[in-house]
Amino acid sequence: xxxxxxxxxxxxxxxxxxxxxxxxxxxxxxxxxxxxxxxxxxxxxxxxxxxxxxxxxxxxxxxxxxxxxxxxxxxxxxxxxxxxxxx
Amino acid sequence: xxxxxxxxxxxxxxxxxxxxxxxxxxxxxxxxxxxxxxxxxxxxxxxxxxxxxxxxxxxxxxxxxxxxxxxxxxxxxxxxxxxxxxxxxxxxxxxxxxxxxxxxxxxxxxxxxxxxxxxxxxxxxxxxxxxxxxxxxxxxxxxxxxxxxxxxxxxxxxxxxxxxxxxxxxxxxxxxxxxxxxxxxxxxxxxxxxxxxxxxxxxxxxxxxxxxxxxxxxxxxxxxxxxxxxxxxxxxxxxxxxxxxxxxxxxxxxxxxxxxxxxxxxxxxxxxxxxxxxxxxxxxxxxxxxxxxxxxxxxxxxxxxxxxxxxxxxxxxxxxxxxxxxxxxxxxxxxxxxxxxxxxxxxxxxxxxxxxxxxxxxxxxxxxxxxxxxxxxxxxxxxxxxxxxxxxxxxxxxxxxxxxxxxxxxxxxxxxxxxxxxxxxxxxxxxxxxxxxxxxxxxxxxxxxxxxxxxxxxxxxxxxx
Numbered sequence: 001x002x003x004x005x006x007x008x009x010x011x012x013x014x015x016x017x018x019x020x021x022x023x024x025x026x027x028x029x030x031x032x033x034x035x036x037x038x039x040x041x042x043x044x045x046x047x048x049x050x051x052x053x054x055x056x057x058x059x060x061x062x063x064x065x066x067x068x069x070x071x072x073x074x075x076x077x078x079x080x081x082x083x084x085x086x087x
Numbered sequence: 088x089x090x091x092x093x094x095x096x097x098x099x100x101x102x103x104x105x106x107x108x109x110x111x112x113x114x115x116x117x118x119x120x121x122x123x124x125x126x127x128x129x130x131x132x133x134x135x136x137x138x139x140x141x142x143x144x145x146x147x148x149x150x151x152x153x154x155x156x157x158x159x160x161x162x163x164x165x166x167x168x169x170x171x172x173x174x175x176x177x178x179x180x181x182x183x184x185x186x187x188x189x190x191x192x193x194x195x196x197x198x199x200x201x202x203x204x205x206x207x208x209x210x211x212x213x214x215x216x217x218x219x220x221x222x223x224x225x226x227x228x229x230x231x232x233x234x235x236x237x238x239x240x241x242x243x244x245x246x247x248x249x250x251x252x253x254x255x256x257x258x259x260x261x262x263x264x265x266x267x268x269x270x271x272x273x274x275x276x277x278x279x280x281x282x283x284x285x286x287x288x289x290x291x292x293x294x295x296x297x298x299x300x301x302x303x304x305x306x307x308x309x310x311x312x313x314x315x316x317x318x319x320x321x322x323x324x325x326x327x328x329x330x331x332x333x334x335x336x337x338x339x340x341x342x343x344x345x346x347x348x349x350x351x352x353x354x355x356x357x358x359x360x361x362x363x364x365x366x367x368x369x370x371x372x373x374x375x376x377x378x379x380x381x382x383x384x385x386x387x388x389x390x391x392x393x394x395x396x397x398x399x400x401x402x403x404x405x406x407x408x409x410x411x412x413x414x415x416x417x418x419x420x421x422x423x424x425x426x427x428x429x430x431x432x433x434x435x436x437x438x439x440x441x442x443x444x445x446x447x448x449x450x451x452x453x454x455x456x457x458x459x460x461x462x463x464x465x466x467x468x469x470x471x472x473x474x475x476x477x478x479x480x481x482x483x484x485x486x487x488x489x490x491x492x493x494x495x496x497x498x499x500x501x502x503x504x505x506x507x508x509x510x511x512x513x514x515x516x517x518x519x520x521x522x523x524x525x526x527x528x529x530x531x532x533x534x535x536x537x538x539x540x541x542x543x544x545x546x547x548x549x550x551x552x
Binding site: 004007008022023026028029030036060061064065069071072076082083086 | 142143153157519
């Protein structure tokens, strides 16, 4: 793993990981990072924050998936028709 | 909720979509049978409108991104990328000295046959060995199987036996000399008759040998071949795609391409510059052999610009454009993801997946060439000093053009997948990781479409040279 460098704008909020020092712009991202990258070091409270942050992703992710599949369908049938008409 | 469960629910669905994308690629493949002529001149005109052909290629890349983005299970991604086996390889210690000997003997043989063999390139075994055997065939083996270049490299074997001054290398130059070296080699390959004139080939080989040995003696062979030598770097990077590689001392089998998600490969912007140079080099090579280039270059040359300078200008300008577009993509990616990781860190991490694109393009460019001319190489090498009136070539079936097109698309798809894995490794939130890939996907769609445009054009000799 190469060393990471950070670029934090001076006026923006910073949530820093107490285990590795990586800064995040949102509390939610810090909670996810702690659970994913330091699963053996976090305490019960941090684990609970991680799990709720993880579950909070489920709904937007589901909406994203529906949109993605929608685009796929449009692409597929769009090209199918283009080939049928022009091929 | 465990991250593992989220995949199970979607796996059947994703499987269905993978089939769908294969169908889509197959559709693109059949188009190519009419459209693309990769190796030797346009055989048939594109039967469908060019814009539809290009749009289908772009759509295949977009669809691959959407499919990859449906896999949001980190444990699955980690399992695919972490998969390793120990392949049974016998006599490894015997292979190494043999490869060293073979490399040095090959270099001397190329030099002698290029000078003393037939003067016609298509009948000269040295020209065939360098371009068909080595630059086409051996390079393919480095990314399809595994790279043995560190052992085969004749200059390395020779340099190891020479005294070394061990001067300190100017660190601020980093890998940039290898970028310049690679672009210079590509320029020489395009503008000089090195690809078909044996005497020119002998000069270039002698020149490269002199520069390499002088450099290795000055800075020490380790430093030279790790940092400056462009050929060693090309094979080292291509070797990262291969299923076989040496990891921590022993040879491991891994899923092809997955090691590109490992962020250790590229650790400075100079190395990002080299990866981009490799991608641009393959594009440039194809672009200057198209009628489109001829029609753009004709008025410029008629206005009095020397062709050699024009070729150099386009080589450097195109390279800077590629670097600029990549950096712009990285900057947008950083903004969309909402992260404090620096642009430099992201540029380094997302560069290795581009190697899959370079390899796909190389395969498209050279597989047909390699198969067509392999019989010539074997025949010419059997009697290297005799001038034959004809040399045998393999005639490939018409559908073979589709293989080249599939290689271009597969390279991009592999790049999309590895970049997806890098994003999941870099960003804690799943949608954040997906969002970070929008700009890169847009760039890749544009790049695929321009690559396909080049591939679909008939191939001509680079004009004005």
